[in-house]
Amino acid sequence: MRPISYLRAEGTDAVDSALRAVGGDPGSDFLAGGTTEVDLLRQNVLGPRRLVDINRLPLADIEDLPDGGLRIGALARMSEVASSPAVQERFPLVSRALVLGASAQLRHMASMGGNMMQRVRCGYYRDGESPCNKREPGAGCAALAGVSRNHAVLGTSEHCIATHPSDVAVPLVALDARIHTRTLEGEHTYAIDDFFLEPGDAPHREHPLTHGELITAIEVPALPMARRSLYLKVRDRESYEFALVSVAAAIEVRDGKVSGVRIALGGVGTRPWRARRAEDALVGGPATTKSFDLAARAELAVARTTPMNAFKPELARRTLVRALETLTADGSPS
Structure with missing residues (x-):
């Protein structure tokens, strides 16, 4: 001991x-x-x-921002954020991701800041013995030739294919959230795109934080289209389970064309995956099932699979199309 x-x-x-x-x-x-x-x-x-x-630090408040966004204290519990009227009204995709992300008992305990820092669920990382570059840099990656059904297909490297585990980080990435931190030298702010690192040649480094740097808050800027948004999660069982694929999406349609869209994917990336290729393909085009499908295919064209997780790009494509069809409710058949 x-x-x-x-x-x-x-x-x-x-x-x-x-x-x-x-x-x-x-x-x-x-x-x-x-x-x-x-x-x-x-x-x-x-x-x-x-x-x-x-x-006991005073970091648990959920505060309104002047622009209509929210500042969520790092020690706010997942259950408190999920049930917040402001979150449910302005950012329903965040509330839904929190509810689907853990059992009620875990939601009452887990903090928002801690969720941003949670480690991967790769069995090889967690068994404490298998070769794992996250746990012991340079040791190798047992998942590359091992059981990899739940592993990532986007953002992978020859050193790591572990999937990022967070649910709520996915909509936060779609919303361009900002992570506020503090050290003895002062306060710092990270764009969420810069906060989650791909493994590259240093998979043990998942965030840019220095030792002793404390997350104090998560800032979610206002986004009117997010009031009609969703988080769609596909998993092996409906009870508490990690995502095989998830989609956080918000879309704005004017005169039948996509005027704005935010998309992020979970369960498929080594980090919460902002689907920028899909967003770029959609904006200005028709809000139809065919367009949604083409955008999803563009995003997933760079996926790198193993024999065990080769199903994930197709599952992600279908889930993304379904999410956008649900939000528009009038996508025409391809």
């Missing part, structure tokens, strides 16, 4: 106290809901010497 010490950050300078405790000690990590971190501790995948409990 490995001894782990525990420190609760609280008091008038609790945020700075937590930053000093973790930033000054490479063996310390932040602890919020712990729904992923505790599992990885038990599996000997993570090995901090000390956990700094940040649950």
Whole structure:
């Protein structure tokens, strides 16, 4: 058994106290809901010497922004955000992704900031023994020649094909959210496109954060078309399960043509995947099933599959088309 010490950050300078405790000690990590971190501790995948409990920090509010967007505190629980009237009205795709992303018990515990930092669900990463470049850089990737049905087909590299696990990160990517962080040196802001890194040659590095950098909030800018949006998730079973494919989408149609669209995919990428090729193909064109299909095919043309997950591009194509048809409700048959 490995001894782990525990420190609760609280008091008038609790945020700075937590930053000093973790930033000054490479063996310390932040602890919020712990729904992923505790599992990885038990599996000997993570090995901090000390956990700094940040649950009493004043970072749990959901605030209106002047432009109609929202600022969601990093310690707001998934269940609180999912049930927020402002989220449900302005960003239903976020609320739906949160509900579908975890069981009720996990949603009551898991924090929004922690969800942005959750580690991959690859079995080879989590068994603590198989070769894994995320866990031990340079060790190799057992999934490349192993069981890979649930692995990624977009954004992969020769060093890693693990799928990003978050549901709510998918609509946040579609909405161009911003991640706010804090260090002892000050505050920082990351465009969400810059926050999630593809594996490339350094799959162990999933985010640009430095050790001891704390997520404080997620900012979701206003997007009127998001009021009529959806999150569609396909999985092996309807109970709590990770996505084989998911789609977060919002679309605006004027005079039968697509005037604006946001699309992101989950379950298929090494990061929450912004479908920019599909968006570019759609804007200015007719809002028809044929156009939706062509856009989906353009996005998935770069997919790299294994024999076990070769079904994913086709499943993603169908799911994306279905999502856009549902939102427009008048897509004409191809």
